Amino acid sequence: MWRICNFLVQRESYRNKKRFESRIIMIGIVNYGAGNIFSLTAALDRLNIGYGMINDQNAFDLYDHIIIPGVGHAGSAMNKLHESGLAARIDQLEQPVLGICVGMQLLTAFSEEGNSDLLNIMPIRTLHFDKQLAGKVPHMGWNSISPKKDSAIFQDIADKSYFYFVHSYYIEEHPRYTAAICHYGIDFSAAIEHNNFIGVQFHPEKSGVAGEQLLKNFSRL
Amino acid sequence: MLAKRIIPCLDVKDGRTVKGVNFVDLRDAGDPVELAWQYSQQGADELVFLDITATHEKRKTTIDLVSAVARQINIPFTIGGGINELADAEILLNAGADKISINSAAVRNPKLIDDLAKSFGRQFVVVAVDTRVVNEKNYVHLRGGRDKTDIDTQDWIQEAESRGAGEILLTSMDHDGTKGGFDNSFLKRINSSIHIPLIASGGAGNVQHFLDVFEQTNVDAALAASVFHYGEILIPELKGALRKAGTVVR
Numbered sequence: 290m291w292r293i294c295n296f297l298v299q300r301e302s303y304r305n306k307k308r309f310e311s312r313i314i315m316i317g318i319v320n321y322g323a324g325n326i327f328s329l330t331a332a333l334d335r336l337n338i339g340y341g342m343i344n345d346q347n348a349f350d351l352y353d354h355i356i357i358p359g360v361g362h363a364g365s366a367m368n369k370l371h372e373s374g375l376a377a378r379i380d381q382l383e384q385p386v387l388g389i390c391v392g393m394q395l396l397t398a399f400s401e402e403g404n405s406d407l408l409n410i411m412p413i414r415t416l417h418f419d420k421q422l423a424g425k426v427p428h429m430g431w432n433s434i435s436p437k438k439d440s441a442i443f444q445d446i447a448d449k450s451y452f453y454f455v456h457s458y459y460i461e462e463h464p465r466y467t468a469a470i471c472h473y474g475i476d477f478s479a480a481i482e483h484n485n486f487i488g489v490q491f492h493p494e495k496s497g498v499a500g501e502q503l504l505k506n507f508s509r510l
Numbered sequence: 511m512l513a514k515r516i517i518p519c520l521d522v523k524d525g526r527t528v529k530g531v532n533f534v535d536l537r538d539a540g541d542p543v544e545l546a547w548q549y550s551q552q553g554a555d556e557l558v559f560l561d562i563t564a565t566h567e568k569r570k571t572t573i574d575l576v577s578a579v580a581r582q583i584n585i586p587f588t589i590g591g592g593i594n595e596l597a598d599a600e601i602l603l604n605a606g607a608d609k610i611s612i613n614s615a616a617v618r619n620p621k622l623i624d625d626l627a628k629s630f631g632r633q634f635v636v637v638a639v640d641t642r643v644v645n646e647k648n649y650v651h652l653r654g655g656r657d658k659t660d661i662d663t664q665d666w667i668q669e670a671e672s673r674g675a676g677e678i679l680l681t682s683m684d685h686d687g688t689k690g691g692f693d694n695s696f697l698k699r700i701n702s703s704i705h706i707p708l709i710a711s712g713g714a715g716n717v718q719h720f721l722d723v724f725e726q727t728n729v730d731a732a733l734a735a736s737v738f739h740y741g742e743i744l745i746p747e748l749k750g751a752l753r754k755a756g757t758v759v760r
Contacts (some may be wrong), residue, residue: 327606431513431760451760
């Protein structure tokens with residue numbers, strides 16, 4: 290009986306701790322209208338990570354982590370980010386920032402998609418997959434990645450883990466900024482990292498256990 | 511390397527999973543969210559839900575199901591059935607669907623493919639094609655294979671690609687439900703004629719059939735329903751066999 294009570298007390302204190310943790314980890318999601326964020330918020334809910342929406346510049350200060358989501362056309366995503374008035378603050382952010390898919394591409398200097406100038410947080414380019422090399426475009430499905438740096442974002446994620454990709458444009462590999470590579474016809478950046486800015490080309494919110502681990506790792510930075 | 515995908519398909523009617531032999535007598539195979547969760551745990555790469563009785567009144571049930579799946583499942587999924595216009599697709603996108611699949615609506619109104627691809631991106635648009643051989647030629651069929659059209663299947667798939675389909679789900683109605691294997695020769699021909707992913711469907715009965723379809727046709731994914739639902743093929747064992755045969759799987 291005592292053991293059961295003790296177990297229940299421990300479980301309750303664990304749950305309180307979880308609740309407490311989930312209150313202090315708060316992720317701000319840049320809400321600029323580029324794509325659906327249901328899957329992302331669902332994944333954060335499953336992981337018990339708190340989040341809110343960033344709709345104006347002042348809201349950046351409310352959160353200790355920032356996620357820039359995005360699907361679709363990089364050029365129109367950049368336009369939407371400008372129109373929302375949120376673009377100007379991004380390069381000054383000091384908290385950890387994670388760009389996902391097109392949100393990652395926005396961190397680069399330029400995209401061949403619509404020949405668009407982007408945020409240029411990393412001076413590298415987003416290019417179109419060459420059908421001759423890659424075969425089918427978009428690159429859609431599960432592909433394995435190899436982390437290049439000793440990056441905290443890939444902690445407890447095995448080399449060659451599979452993540453879910455859906456994209457037609459890729460970020461070139463760069464010795465300084467590439468944090469993980471993936472191969473599809475050529476080697477490209479599956480992840481990039483520079484100071485507090487991180488980008489992942491795949492969708493962690495759709496990448497099973499490995500993707501959830503990556504979101505957890507980000508929330509702990 | 512990009513992995514070949516294994517996709518369980520859940521036919522859903524009034525919020526419950528069903529699968530019939532040759533699409534006729536239906537048997538109940540469980541709660542879709544529960545099944546979806548089990549498949550994601552087993553290592554399924556993706557899920558397809560086909561809402562086979564998408565009547566207007568029951569539509570809300572499907573949307574609720576999509577939201578429930580999106581909240582609980584950490585792999586991508588496609589929802590098909592009852593999508594006739596942009597607004598139908600948008601509701602499903604907002605409910606958390608990663609892709610939508612259209613079939614007869616695209617045949618009746620091919621421009622729907624262009625419109626969906628422009629509005630939501632081609633990665634969101636799966637065109638499902640049911641084919642059956644008549645006089646040694648493959649023709650597009652509608653209503654679960656019952657209605658023949660005069661449209662050549664290969665022509666239609668190429669048109670769908672050029673209009674903006676992001677992926678093709680090709681079901682051989684002659685093979686579906688037979689458990690005699692996929693239509694490998696036709697799948698191979700189609701796969702080499704398009705530049706978007708192709709999902710093979712219809713005829714899976716055992717592990718060897720999956721080994722054959724990937725080895726002989728190089729399709730991107732293989733889909734099956736009852737062999738998974740009734741536990742005749744377990745996904746971890748299937749993937750083990752594929753890996754051993756040299757096919758890249760997750």
